[in-house]
Amino acid sequence: MIEVRGLSKTFAGRGGLLGHRAVPALREVDLRLASGGAVSVIGESGCGKTTLGRILCGLESYDSGSLLIEGREAKQMSLAERRERFQRIQLIHQDPYSALNPTRTVRQTMLASLRLRASATNRSKAWTERRAAELLELVGLDPSYCLPRYPHMLSGGMRQRVVIARALTVDPEALVADEAVAMIDVSLRLGILGILRRLRADLGLSLLFITHDVAAARYVGEDGQLYVLYRGQVVEQGPVDEIVQRPTHPYTQCLLSAIPVMRGLERPGPDRLVPLRPLDDNVEPPGCLLADRCPQAQDDCLLGRPPLLPAGAAGHLHACLHPEARSVVAIPEQTASSGR
Amino acid sequence: MRRRPSRAAHLGSGAGDTEEFEGLRVRGLTIVYGTEAGELAAVRQVDLDLQAGTITGLVGESGSGKSTLALAMLNAVPSPGRITAGSVTMSGIGDITRLRGRALREVRGGVLGYVFQASQNSLNPLKRVGAQLLDLARSHGVPQPRLILGEAQRLCERMGLDATRVLSSYQHELSGGMRQRVGIVFALVLNAKVLILDEPTTALDMLSQAAVLQVVREIHAERRLATVVITHDIAVVAEMADRVVVTYAGRIVESGATGDVLRHAAHPYTRALLRSIPRISGDISAAEPLPGRPPDLASIPTVGCVFRARCPLALPICSEVDPATVSVGPGHATACHLAAGPLAVPERTEEVAG
Numbered sequence: 001m002i003e004v005r006g007l008s009k010t011f012a013g014r015g016g017l018l019g020h021r022a023v024p025a026l027r028e029v030d031l032r033l034a035s036g037g038a039v040s041v042i043g044e045s046g047c048g049k050t051t052l053g054r055i056l057c058g059l060e061s062y063d064s065g066s067l068l069i070e071g072r073e074a075k076q077m078s079l080a081e082r083r084e085r086f087q088r089i090q091l092i093h094q095d096p097y098s099a100l101n102p103t104r105t106v107r108q109t110m111l112a113s114l115r116l117r118a119s120a121t122n123r124s125k126a127w128t129e130r131r132a133a134e135l136l137e138l139v140g141l142d143p144s145y146c147l148p149r150y151p152h153m154l155s156g157g158m159r160q161r162v163v164i165a166r167a168l169t170v171d172p173e174a175l176v177a178d179e180a181v182a183m184i185d186v187s188l189r190l191g192i193l194g195i196l197r198r199l200r201a202d203l204g205l206s207l208l209f210i211t212h213d214v215a216a217a218r219y220v221g222e223d224g225q226l227y228v229l230y231r232g233q234v235v236e237q238g239p240v241d242e243i244v245q246r247p248t249h250p251y252t253q254c255l256l257s258a259i260p261v262m263r264g265l266e267r268p269g270p271d272r273l274v275p276l277r278p279l280d281d282n283v284e285p286p287g288c289l290l291a292d293r294c295p296q297a298q299d300d301c302l303l304g305r306p307p308l309l310p311a312g313a314a315g316h317l318h319a320c321l322h323p324e325a326r327s328v329v330a331i332p333e334q335t336a337s338s339g340r
Numbered sequence: 341m342r343r344r345p346s347r348a349a350h351l352g353s354g355a356g357d358t359e360e361f362e363g364l365r366v367r368g369l370t371i372v373y374g375t376e377a378g379e380l381a382a383v384r385q386v387d388l389d390l391q392a393g394t395i396t397g398l399v400g401e402s403g404s405g406k407s408t409l410a411l412a413m414l415n416a417v418p419s420p421g422r423i424t425a426g427s428v429t430m431s432g433i434g435d436i437t438r439l440r441g442r443a444l445r446e447v448r449g450g451v452l453g454y455v456f457q458a459s460q461n462s463l464n465p466l467k468r469v470g471a472q473l474l475d476l477a478r479s480h481g482v483p484q485p486r487l488i489l490g491e492a493q494r495l496c497e498r499m500g501l502d503a504t505r506v507l508s509s510y511q512h513e514l515s516g517g518m519r520q521r522v523g524i525v526f527a528l529v530l531n532a533k534v535l536i537l538d539e540p541t542t543a544l545d546m547l548s549q550a551a552v553l554q555v556v557r558e559i560h561a562e563r564r565l566a567t568v569v570i571t572h573d574i575a576v577v578a579e580m581a582d583r584v585v586v587t588y589a590g591r592i593v594e595s596g597a598t599g600d601v602l603r604h605a606a607h608p609y610t611r612a613l614l615r616s617i618p619r620i621s622g623d624i625s626a627a628e629p630l631p632g633r634p635p636d637l638a639s640i641p642t643v644g645c646v647f648r649a650r651c652p653l654a655l656p657i658c659s660e661v662d663p664a665t666v667s668v669g670p671g672h673a674t675a676c677h678l679a680a681g682p683l684a685v686p687e688r689t690e691e692v693a694g
Contacts, residue, residue, distance in 0.1 A: 278547075332619070
């Protein structure tokens, strides 16, 4: 189990437009990823999703709070223990092309880490070859086709599968998928999402799924938790379908309202919300972070920042002074079917 | 600044009505790429109507030739690609594939506005947005280039941008959603009549995507443009397009009004595409991946149906005979042997046009 408590991270401003202003990327985030569980994180660009993922993989430091892996605080681990534990949490990037070495064939990429694995566990060279083929098959690739090829000879979807297979060479316990399907054609996304779903079911991997595609989050972790991040703060969290069907925070409602409606097959939710203006994180308001964009804001929203509180249904939390459940996502048309 | 004969007649009639047609019309367009393996057709025999006042969604996977098709509308297919047959006719201008030199440059960015996929790559990183607009005006022979800054300002404000800030910014100072809107300003500032958007929202998050699509819809309606949105995401098209044109391996396999195509998809590819999208509500397990691999240029069959290798319903005839385009409803056509059953009425190929 991976758990973060009160995690905060602030990036120092780098001058220019930002004018040496500190940018809070995460604000006291609490998150728990159970073994075999799934947590999806949604939010706009620049709201801290990627930073959260990188901290969980040990690639980024944090200012305060704690990161516990199986109950052990990361900052107190020895270097050897850190390496061992963080190796078990693998990151899948958005861009599979830049994640693979273009001068190495898939075989070289896969064997590099499998050899280390083999020597650590006294396995033979034949095992590495076998294992490479096995892992590629696991992600739905034909080993005889892929192994001798370079990344540029594969399609985007195949490359992302290779990246997942490579992550599996170290027998990870958790995957952090950061926009893992954003650059893949919609028609091929489901294949990748299906692999992540299967890895959870068959290997018991836990999954942190960072995305702006809520439907994809629903597909890989229907039974999991959904966290909504806004400017580094968790503004709403709960079981995926509870949040999708009965969101109570206006920010979540804006995000869900923005999902394209398949007109003809679906009709728009009746209570859709649109933010009043685009994100401007140059000002740090004393009150609710969303107040300047929130269509439902009232005077008291400008005063105090609302804490994350239980929202009624089990596990559903929200940080809003005036929460109200709204139906914003598309509703399937009863009469229509996507089939023939 | 672009002038075209003013129009009074509203187009109530169908897309097939030549005299009154206003917009961009593609007929029999074939584009081949010269490769070591010979000349391979990326786009074959495409007919398409982009009518003023209509948003057309052009859907296809990577490698389906949709960007090549879009560039052909500007007669800008990059070498080694070339247009070998067909025409792209703009009302009031003529066949764009026959234009050369100055006349062609004036049409591009003039009457034909093009918004590139990653607009950060289409803006000059060393020049402020305003200076690039002046470049555009000069290259198009606008008599008083400064005047277009006023028009750009109005467009920026119309799209919810702070015009003064945007025009004095470099591209890296703008967010993805803002850059995409700036791309639209560039496309429209010379009074374009046709707006071509190539993957306008691919790199954007949900809220920026929704905002950009909303802006496109509004500007489209205000200026009565002929708009085409090119995307791999059928959901984007379903949200905003009046008509959907589904391409596969450089061919149009289905076209029709958005609601008709979504509700009664006629081509097995369209149906598979719709099934492959995880949806926000309803049974999530109903989503099914599209089997097989998307086609690449070298493996596109030259005879028979291009989708047959991935088609669950393929028949022997599919590998022998090119499927004819048949009507399956008013303004709704598909190129599939199965649709050409006893109930379907064979039509001339023009009817598949978007």
